[in-house]
Amino acid sequence: MKTTVSLFWFRRDLRLHDNHGLFEALKHNEAVLPIFIFDTSILDSLPKNDARVEFIHEQLQAINTNLQAHGSGLSVYHGTPEAVIEQLTTEYDVSSVYYNRDYEPYALSRDQSISDLLESKSIAFNSFKDHVIFEQNEITKDDGLPYKVYTPFSKKWLAAFNTDRCSAFHSEELLSNTYQSSSFPWVDLKSMGFEPNPVKVAPYKVESGIIENYEATRNFPAVDGTSKLGPHLRFGTVSVREIVSKAIQHTNNTFLKELIWREFFMQILWHFPHTVTQSFKPQYEAIKWRNDPEEYKQWCDGNTGYPLVDAGMRELNQTGFMHNRVRMLVGSFLCKHLLIDWRLGEAYFAEKLHDFELSSNVSNWQWVAGCGVDAAPYFRIFNPTTQVTNFDKEHKYIKKWVPEYQELTYPTPMVDHKFARERCLSTYKEALGKN
Structure with a gap:
């Protein structure tokens, strides 16, 4: 006879305290099996040394250790959610599945797929607001x-x-209601192809x-x-x-x-889920981006010849973080000085930023490009030189990340600000029919 359990599916809620969905699962008398799924649909597109995957793994280890103190543990899997949930319904008599809601397009599609699967087996799928x-x-x-x-x-x-x-x-007060066992499945970074x-x-x-x-x-x-x-x-x-x-x-x-x-x-x-790949303001789709691959690489590497832009990109590349004020500048520089599509910048940030969150990343990139909701007007173009005067007057930030900025080896600006500004305004006006 199979053991009857309900499942709690950890996703973007990697904690045992003040966890809404976990609390709702645990407050009933039925044993709760906590699970996490390293989703191959997401992982397969990530760098193999992605610090975020390692961070998630460390949080799962901490959760597992805490659960072990209650005679329980965390079941961790590597695969597609559909396959893992299907497997669990054959191993256990699953009465219900609990989770906290996620609002991104992929998550909504995934959860609908799981909902359909569970409905076909007459298993309840209970969602809660937590994020x-x-x-x-x-x-x-x-x-x-x-x-x-x-x-x-x-x-x-x-x-x-x-x-x-x-x-x-x-939820942390109800952990004794988790499923009691001495053995739970686990995966490590190496087995998933990560380091x-x-x-x-x-x-x-x-x-x-x-x-x-x-x-x-x-x-x-x-x-x-x-x-x-x-x-x-x-x-x-x-x-x-x-x-x-x-x-x-x-x-x-x-x-x-x-x-x-x-x-x-x-x-x-x-x-407006279409904004992941399309401008919120559709007329901005007419912009003729230059998308020069060599200039894009200079921007990515922090070799534009503008010290504050370069400092931001180097901080990002070396730490997975960039100060928010500088994010606005480097984003504006890419879209308006170089006329490179905001989607290329958004994708680079998505790969590099430890705090990448799709909604904020997309909206902020559309803000600097002028094509999103509540966006900066298209004619607002940050001057990368005056931004230094305003926000890094003593060059402390620049000296940290671009120590050679006053040396002969430092590149000259890859584009003149006045020229770039006029080119941008002309390109945007043409696209928007403002000539």
């Missing part, structure tokens, strides 16, 4: 249509928010000083004034409810507004 404070249609205009501009969205978000939204789900990366995902910092001083320090890349929360929110190693609770305790709400930006971009992606 955001508000989701899907919870924050819309009065007519029910989605917001396309951040400011009114944020005002509605703040008006709808109350502290009950941040009430914790104490460790010497560059690790950075720990996050949300102490009071970071939050309270965020507005004053966040624009200066030489100052260690950002939280490094991105990857941890992306993979759910922290609870968004916990982080928002900390943010609302402070008089300076700039940090909170950044968290609202994240939810704004998520709802944009959920309502």
